[in-house]
Structures are given as C-alpha cells and as structure tokens.
Amino acid sequence: MIIVVTILLAAALMLGLALLFTITLGVAKVRLHVDVDPRIERIEQILPGANCGGCGAAGCASFARAVVEGKLPTGGCPVGGADVSALIADIMGVEFSAGHPLRPVVRCQARQEDRLGRAEYNSIGTCDEANVVGGLQACTYGCLGFGDCFDACRYDAITMIDGLPVIDYEKCTNCGACSKACPRNIIARVPFSSETMYAVACSNRDPGRAMKNICKVGCIACGACAKAAGELFEVKANLAELNYDAYTQADPSPAAEKCPTKVIIPFGSNGKCP
Amino acid sequence: MIAELLLILLTAVLINNPVLYYFLGLCPYLGVSNKVDMAFGMGMAVTFVMTVAASLTWVINNLIIFYLNTGYGIDLGFLRYIIFIFVIAGTVQLVEMFLRKFFPSLYDRFGIFLPLITTNCVILGCCLWIDVKGYNLVAGQEGVAVSWKFLQALLFGIGNGLGFTLAICLMAGIRERLNFSDVPRDFRGVGITLIVAAILAMAFMGFSGIGG
Numbered sequence: 316m317i318i319v320v321t322i323l324l325a326a327a328l329m330l331g332l333a334l335l336f337t338i339t340l341g342v343a344k345v346r347l348h349v350d351v352d353p354r355i356e357r358i359e360q361i362l363p364g365a366n367c368g369g370c371g372a373a374g375c376a377s378f379a380r381a382v383v384e385g386k387l388p389t390g391g392c393p394v395g396g397a398d399v400s401a402l403i404a405d406i407m408g409v410e411f412s413a414g415h416p417l418r419p420v421v422r423c424q425a426r427q428e429d430r431l432g433r434a435e436y437n438s439i440g441t442c443d444e445a446n447v448v449g450g451l452q453a454c455t456y457g458c459l460g461f462g463d464c465f466d467a468c469r470y471d472a473i474t475m476i477d478g479l480p481v482i483d484y485e486k487c488t489n490c491g492a493c494s495k496a497c498p499r500n501i502i503a504r505v506p507f508s509s510e511t512m513y514a515v516a517c518s519n520r521d522p523g524r525a526m527k528n529i530c531k532v533g534c535i536a537c538g539a540c541a542k543a544a545g546e547l548f549e550v551k552a553n554l555a556e557l558n559y560d561a562y563t564q565a566d567p568s569p570a571a572e573k574c575p576t577k578v579i580i581p582f583g584s585n586g587k588c589p
Numbered sequence: 590m591i592a593e594l595l596l597i598l599l600t601a602v603l604i605n606n607p608v609l610y611y612f613l614g615l616c617p618y619l620g621v622s623n624k625v626d627m628a629f630g631m632g633m634a635v636t637f638v639m640t641v642a643a644s645l646t647w648v649i650n651n652l653i654i655f656y657l658n659t660g661y662g663i664d665l666g667f668l669r670y671i672i673f674i675f676v677i678a679g680t681v682q683l684v685e686m687f688l689r690k691f692f693p694s695l696y697d698r699f700g701i702f703l704p705l706i707t708t709n710c711v712i713l714g715c716c717l718w719i720d721v722k723g724y725n726l727v728a729g730q731e732g733v734a735v736s737w738k739f740l741q742a743l744l745f746g747i748g749n750g751l752g753f754t755l756a757i758c759l760m761a762g763i764r765e766r767l768n769f770s771d772v773p774r775d776f777r778g779v780g781i782t783l784i785v786a787a788i789l790a791m792a793f794m795g796f797s798g799i800g801g
Contacts, residue, residue, distance in 0.1 A: 320661075329672075332676070336679040339679070344686065347689070
C-alpha cells in the first residue's frame, strides 16, 4: 500500500515540477523572444563547422549570419567548396556559378643546401622577424625556413623539410592561413582547375647573372618557358610568371621540360611536391 | 548570527573554493577564462544559476521530500538527483533566453559553454553539498527555524557562485598576461592553463583550516 502511495506521490511531484517549468519557460520564451532569420540556422547546418576563419568571418556561425545579411558572398567558404556554396546559394535563392578552388602553392623550391647563406642568425626564430632583420641569406625573396606557415596551419597540412614547407594537399582545407602568415608572400593561392597544377617555384626577382650565386634552383629569367609555351608564360621583372587564366587551354609541360633550373614543377595530390 | 552567515559566505568563496579546492567546474573554467570580461560574464551566469538552483532544490528537498518523509513516512529520496538536474536545466534555459535577448554579444561569445553550465558538476555539487554540510532540515532537530536553514543554504549557493567568479576572473587575468610570455610551444593553450590552475590551487590552500 505504502509503495503505491510512494509511486503516486513521486509521479505527482515530477508532474508538478514539469508543469511549473513548462509554464515558466513558456512565458519566458514569449517574453524574451528574439527574431532570428531561419536561413541563418539552415546555412549553419550545411557548413563544414571547422571554424577555420578562411571565409574572413569569425567562425561558421558568423559566416552564416554575414551571408544572410549580404556582407559575404555565398561562395565564401573555401573548406566547403563548390558543393556547400551551391547549397548556400540555393537557400539564399540566388544563382551560383562554380569557380575553381584557390589552393596554396609554395613559390620557392630551395632547400637549406641550395641557398647561399650570409650572416649567422641567433634570434627568436620566426620568419617574420628574420624577414625584418634580414641578412641571413642571399635570396631576399625566398623562403627563410623558420615555419611561420607551419605554425599558422591548423590542419597539420604543412611539414618543414630541410627548411622548406611541403603541403599535404589531402589535409589542406584551402583556408589561406599559411598564405597570410608568410611575410614574403611566397605561398600563393592559385585556382586549381585540376588535381595537379604547375607553378613557378621561385619568387626571386634578382637578375639571372646574380641567381647562379644566390640559389642553385631559382628562376634565372632565361625566357625558355615563354618560348615553349608563350600563352602561359611571361618573364616579368626577372621572374617567369604563369598565367592561370589561360591554363585550361594550354599545357605547361613542354615549358617545364625546357626549363634549365627545373623551377616549373607540379603541385597537388598527384604531383611530386618538392 | 550574522557572523555565522558571513562565515558560510567566506568559506564558500575563499576556503572551500569550488574550483580551486574541490576542482569542480573545470570545463567553463578552462574554456571561458581567456578574457576577463567574458570570464566575469560566465561567473555571473553561474552565480545566478547556482543561487536559483540551490534555493529551489532546497525548497523541494526540505519542504516536500523531508516533510513527506517525516510526516507520512514516504521516502522520495530516490528522486533527489533527477529533480536537481531538472531544476538546474530549467534554470539554465531561462538564463540562456535572458542573455540572448539582453546581452546578444555575450551570448554569441559564450557559444556552447552556456548550455554546458547545465551538466556542470559545480552546480549539482553545490546543491548536494547543502545536504552534506547540514544546511538542511534533519529529523530529530526540533526548534530549528526553517527560514534560518534556508538562509544558510541560500548564502552557500551565492558564496559558491562568487567563489567560481573569483577563480575564473583570476585565471582570466593571468591568461591575458600569459599571452605576452614565451610559453613553450607544446604547453600553449590548455597545458599552461592547467599548470597555472594547479599553482592557484596551491596558493588557495593557504586558506584551509580557517573557520574549522
């Protein structure tokens, strides 16, 4: 008998509490209501949720809000790529045209042994500082090798081998943090129209005669690439440059063959990164 | 009388600090202690939840369960944990709605840590400690004013909340200055925070024994 009463009283107590809180929270929901655009939550759900900041907003929730307010483009998420951008455009009710993802390319292929050093360096050990202080290597455009890009990458996609960053394109989310971190703008963001893309792995604009002392594997601006594939390559200010807009129409491999210092190399999942 | 109440408050804040003495509530402690203004906001939210939860659970525990037990011999003590969690969850929901309406920037910055107060052991711990520390009605203790015990429990709840606020604001202040220090790479973030928390706990041990 007493067990039955206990059970009934327990049920009554829980029910009473439930009613009390239902009423309180129900009233609170009405009084403390905040109007939120439902599209924000829908967009938030389809975003990758990496909170990498590659879009320029402070996390995925902020990006969703910025897109709905019209402050950021629907195609702004580099991690989500074309699929996510198409879905976002769908939610927002706009047309979407896919572009090519911007992937990082390290425009330097000099390992520690290829570079000509100058002064001894005994300071903090960051590229930023070494760039400002200067004088530790002959090439003033090339990679310093202290790994500011490696520190910036939150996805473990960069490894420093012999003082040169090597990007693992499987892990890379194209967030652009490495590109921002490099004080010499060596890591460029290149539109990848295929899995593997060629790039000029040098950023040095010193004249060709000086190059053979500065770096064994740098661009000497001989113009052989421009002769082999004129629509793609142009030598500007002592450095060969690749025109990525014309990439889909022409093949850079003959130019890569002709290059005397072999500075035009493939990057990407199937390429042999230096 | 007042001295006793003040002692309860002081004990909860300094001597038996819920974070630095009992090591409860470490999740928001480590997660929200990056900036002092955020830490203070979290501390205030936790204090509010703790006060309301402590009072409400005290009322249910001592005016319903205890009354049923001594008056009618029906022991509903098994419901205690469920009811405590229920009340805490409801209170946190209220706090969330309130913050979202009146302090939207704070709500955004807290993110997931606000609903995490619900499952936080420090709130439940405070509610359960009220029984352990004897601020509840016990059978056989006639002549004790109910309101006096309630006041003790209420001050205990407020004190725990203030203690949490103190600990988290201290940590936030230290972390803001740690930003400019040369922390070894593998210790950065949570690692050095835990070590600092340990040192803070050792410092607060100096208070132990005061108040008996």
